[in-house]
Amino acid sequence: MNTISGKPTAAAGEHxxxxxxGIVGVCCALYLQREGVEVTLIDPADxxxxxxxxxxxxxxxxxxxxxxxxxxxxxxxxWMLDQTGPLALRPQxxxxxxxxxxxxxxxxxHSRIENIAQSMATxxxxxxxDYARLLDEPELQALIVNRPVMQVFDSPAGVDSEREHNxxxxxxxxxxxxxxGDEIAALEPTLAGKFNHGIVLPQWRFVTxxxxxxxxxxQRFLAKGGKRIKASVSHFQQAxxxxxxxxxxxxxxxxxxxxxxxxxxxxxRFFNQLGINVPLQPVxxxxxxxxxxxxSLNHSIIYGDGGFCFTPMTRGLQIGGTIEFAGNxxxxxxxxxxxxxxxxxxxxxxxxTQEVEFGVGYRPLLPxxxxxxxxxxxxSNVLLAIGHGQLGLTLGAVxxxxxxxxxxxxxxxxNLAPFSAYRF
Numbered sequence: 001m002n003t004i005s006g007k008p009t010a011a012a013g014e015h016x017x018x019x020x021x022g023i024v025g026v027c028c029a030l031y032l033q034r035e036g037v038e039v040t041l042i043d044p045a046d047x048x049x050x051x052x053x054x055x056x057x058x059x060x061x062x063x064x065x066x067x068x069x070x071x072x073x074x075x076x077x078x079w080m081l082d083q084t085g086p087l088a089l090r091p092q093x094x095x096x097x098x099x100x101x102x103x104x105x106x107x108x109x110h111s112r113i114e115n116i117a118q119s120m121a122t123x124x125x126x127x128x129x130d131y132a133r134l135l136d137e138p139e140l141q142a143l144i145v146n147r148p149v150m151q152v153f154d155s156p157a158g159v160d161s162e163r164e165h166n167x168x169x170x171x172x173x174x175x176x177x178x179x180x181g182d183e184i185a186a187l188e189p190t191l192a193g194k195f196n197h198g199i200v201l202p203q204w205r206f207v208t209x210x211x212x213x214x215x216x217x218x219q220r221f222l223a224k225g226g227k228r229i230k231a232s233v234s235h236f237q238q239a240x241x242x243x244x245x246x247x248x249x250x251x252x253x254x255x256x257x258x259x260x261x262x263x264x265x266x267x268x269r270f271f272n273q274l275g276i277n278v279p280l281q282p283v284x285x286x287x288x289x290x291x292x293x294x295x296s297l298n299h300s301i302i303y304g305d306g307g308f309c310f311t312p313m314t315r316g317l318q319i320g321g322t323i324e325f326a327g328n329x330x331x332x333x334x335x336x337x338x339x340x341x342x343x344x345x346x347x348x349x350x351x352x353t354q355e356v357e358f359g360v361g362y363r364p365l366l367p368x369x370x371x372x373x374x375x376x377x378x379x380s381n382v383l384l385a386i387g388h389g390q391l392g393l394t395l396g397a398v399x400x401x402x403x404x405x406x407x408x409x410x411x412x413x414x415n416l417a418p419f420s421a422y423r424f
Contacts, residue, residue, distance in 0.1 A: 013036065013038070014037050014038065014257040014258065015037070015038045015039075015040070015255075015256040015257050015258070016029075016032050016037050016038070016039050016040070016256055016257065016259065016260060017039075017040050017246050017254055017256040017258075017259050017260070018032075018039060018041050018042065018259075018260040018262060019042055019043075019233045019246060019259065019260065019261050019262065019263050019266075019267075019270075020041075020042075020043055020260075020261065020262035020263030020264060020266065020267070021041040021042070021043030021047060021050070021218065021228060022050030022052055022214065022263075022264065022392065023050065023052040023213075023214050023217070023392050023393050023396040024264075024386075024388060024392055024395070024396050024399050024400070025041060025043065025260070025262035025263070025385075026041065026047075026214060026217045026218050026221055027134065027217065027396040027397045027399060028260050028385055028399065028400040028403045028404070029041050029226055030134050030217065030220065030221050030224075030400060031133075031134075031397075031401050031403065031404035032260075032400075032403070032407060033221065033224050033225070033226060034133070034404065035404055035407065035408055037258070037407070038225070039221070039226050039227070040226070040228075040229060040254060041218075041221065041226065041227070041228045041229070042228075042229045042231055042232075042233055042246065042248070042254070043228070043229075043230065043231075043263075044230060044231060044232045045230070046230070047215050047218035047219075047228065048211040048212070048214045048215040048218070049211075050214060050264075051264055051285075051361035051362060051363060051392060052210055052213075052361065052392045052393045052396075053210045053211045053214065053359065053361065054285060054287045054320065054359040054360055054361030055285065055287070055320070055361060055390070055392070055393055056206070056300060056302075056311050056318065056320060056321055057206045057207045057209070057210045057213075057311045057313060057318060057393065058149055058204060058205070058206045058309070058311065058393070058394070059127055059128070059131075059144065059204060059205045059206065059207070059393065059394050060124075060149070060204055060390075060391060060394045061125070061127050061128070061203050061204055061205075061394065062124070062169045062175075062176070062203060062204060063120075063124070063391060063394065064116075064117040064120035064121045064168075064172065064174070065113065065116075065117055065165045065168065065169070066107055066112075066113055066116045066117070066120075066368060066369035066370075067104075067365075067369050067389075068105065068106075068107040068108040068112075068367070068369070069108065069113070070108055070113075085307065086306070086308065086321070086322050086323070087323055087324075087325075088322075088323075088324045088325070088336065089324070089325045090324065090325065090326045090327065090333075092327070093325060093326055093327030093328075096327050096328070097281070097325060099279070100279050100281050101367075103279060103367035103368075103424070104367040104368075106367070107367060107368045107369070112368075113168075114168065116368055116369060116418075117168055117169075117172060118172065119370060119418035120369070120370060121172040121173065121174070122414050122415065122418075123371075123395055123398050123399075123414065124174075124391075124394065124395070124398075125173060126398050126401075127394055127397065128205070130397035130398045130400070130401050131144070131396075131397040133397070133401075134217065134220070134400075140216060140220065142208070143207055143209075143213050143216055144205050144206075144207055144208075145205060145206050145207065145208060145300075146205060147205070147206075147298060147299050148200050148201055148202045148203070148204055148205070148299065149200075149201045149204035149205070149206060149300045149301075149302065150179070150184070150187060150188065150198055150199070150201065150299050150300075150301050150302070151198055151199040151200075151201065151302040151303075151304050152184060152191065152194075152195040152197065152301060152302070152304065153197040153198065153304045153305055154195070154197070154305045155197060155305075156197055158305055159178055159197050159198070159199060161304075162176075162199060162304075166199070174201075174203055175201075175202050175203060176201055176202075177199065177200040177202060178198070178199055179198045179199065179200055180196060180197070180198075181193070181195065181196035181197075183198070184196070184198045187200070187298070187299065188298055188299055188301065190295055190296060190297055190348070191347075194347065204300075206299075206300040206311050207313075207393070208313060209314045210313070210318070210393065212314060212315070229248075231248045231249065232248065232249045233246045233248060233249070234246075234247045234248060234249050234269075235247050235269075235270070235273060236259065236270070236273055236274075236379060236382065237253060237255075238273075238379055241378065241379060241380050242379060242380060242381050243256075243259050243379045243381055243382050257381065258381050258382075258383070258407050259379075259381060259382045259383070260382075260383045260384075260385060260403055260407075261274070261383070261384050261385065261386060262385040262399075262403075263386070264362065264363075264364040264392075265280060265282045265362050265364045267280065267364070267384075267386045268280055273378070273379070274376040274378055274379060274382060274384070274421075275376060275377050275378030275379075276372075276376065276377075276384070276422065277424060278366065278372060278424060279366060279367055279424060280364050280365070280366060280386065280387055281325070281364075281365050281366070281367075282326070282328070282362040282363070282364065282365075283323050283324070283325055283362065283363045283365045283389070284323060284324040284325075284326050284332060284336070284361075284362055284363075285320065285321065285322070285324075285360065285361050285362075285363050285390070286320055286322050286323075286324070286333075286334070286336040286337040286340060286358070286359070286360050287318060287319065287320030287321075287337065287340070287358070287359045287360070287361070288318075288319045288320060288337050288338075288340050288341045288344070288356055288357070288358055288359075289313075289316045289317070289318050289319075289356065289357040289358075289359070290316050290317045290319065290341075290344075290351060290352070290353055290355070290356050291315070291316040291355040291356070291357065292316070292354070292355055293316060293348075293351050293352055293353075294350065294351060294352035295317070295348050295350060295351050295352075296312070297310055297311075297312045297317065298312070299312075300312070302321075303343075306343050306347070307321060307322055308320055308321040308322055308340050308343065308344070309321045310344065310347075310348075316357075317351070319340055319341065319344045320337075320340060321340075322337075322339065322340050323363070332360040334360070336360075337358040337359070337360070341353060341356060363388075363389050363390050363392070364387050364389065365387070365389040365390075366387040366389065367424075369389055370387070370418060370419055371385070371386065371387045371388045371395065371399065371419055372384050372385070372386050372387045372419055372420070372421045373385055373399055373402050373403065373406075373416055373419040374406075374416065374419060374420050374421040374422070375406055376421070377422065383403050383406050383407060384421050385399050385400075402414060
């Protein structure tokens with residue numbers, strides 16, 4: 001064991017255990033392997049069966065504006081009354097959500113939005129460089145589709161609603177281009193005549209398949225000597241201010257020199273032991289995958305007024321984005337997914353929907369929309385990579401690199417103070 005200033009550091013031949021094998025966890029594993037560390041991933045689900053599977057598959061490098069946009073307070077009553085909107089709130093969950101929403105609304109001030117956007121931009125600027133280090137073979141590079149993402153709207157009001165935020169994005173290095181109906185049709189012939197107002201996001205990209213992307217990275221991790229265990233972790237064994245092992249629900253102990261918690265909402269079970277009080281809220285995101293849609297799209301398309309997106313993938317046309325604040329309920333409401341499909345049919349009435357798979361992912365969302373990338377103050381060899389909300393796929397590789405930096409006590413090129421677990 002090496003130490004710097006009394007803190008543990010990673011070295012070749014040491015062992016790390018990562019709790020959570022989704023996109024963030026597997027990227028942390030791959031970056032730790034690059035440091036010569038032996039890594040074990042632990043997750044109760046199969047590779048690819050994680051929150052990011054049920055996402056739009058976008059690498060949203062310019063998605064730096066927090067969800068707590070101005071005017072959000074006036075929308076909450078509507079969310080409770082209209083369960084068909086793009087963002088819904090289960091009324092029975094409201095009492096337990098009030099403290100979280102108070103923190104959320106505290107981030108709706110212009111100064112806070114600007115500050116959060118600046119912090120998030122320090123992460124998203126590195127998305128493609130950090131994935132490139134992991135996807136350094138042609139078959140892996142092909143997992144990212146090298147085309148921009150496009151937003152479409154029913155009226156000029158949709159474009160206008162994004163104007164102020166796009167000015168801030170531009171100031172921070174993220175471009176956007178307003179397009180008309182002819183330009184939309186040229187880029188996406190399937191949408192010809194359907195939309196006259198849009199925005200192209202030239203730096204954004206999307207993946208060929210959300211599930212396949214995670215599986216491919218996991219296979220790469222295993223091919224490099226990594227180990228993946230299908231199990232649940234109960235707690236950490238500790239000696240003083242160090243974790244010595246994770247204890248599985250089966251009672252088995254797995255010892256290591258370093259530990260990473262990247263288990264999304266499941267991380268909450270460790271908060272007391274890790275000495276953190278992070279207001280992590282599960283937000284259900286629903287998706288429909290149309291297996292043989294009979295329509296062709298070239299880009300991932302965000303339908304701004306509909307509150308969902310289309311992304312063409314190898315497994316079908318993935319349609320999703322609607323989210324629901326359901327409190328701690330683990331019972332999905334798949335009527336939300338059916339609603340997405342019904343709205344999608346109005347846009348693409350020719351779409352074949354005979355074979356559809358519905359799914360839900362529980363995004364681990366924090367009130368300021370920023371993730372936690374930090375070290376536990378109680379157990380100094382436990383690192384935290386949680387709270388990525390809707391940007392887990394986008395920030396997977398960036399987070400992996402930063403976690404490796406923390407493990408080896410390497411000075412990072414990114415200020416991690418805004419992503420502290422103790423900022424709340």
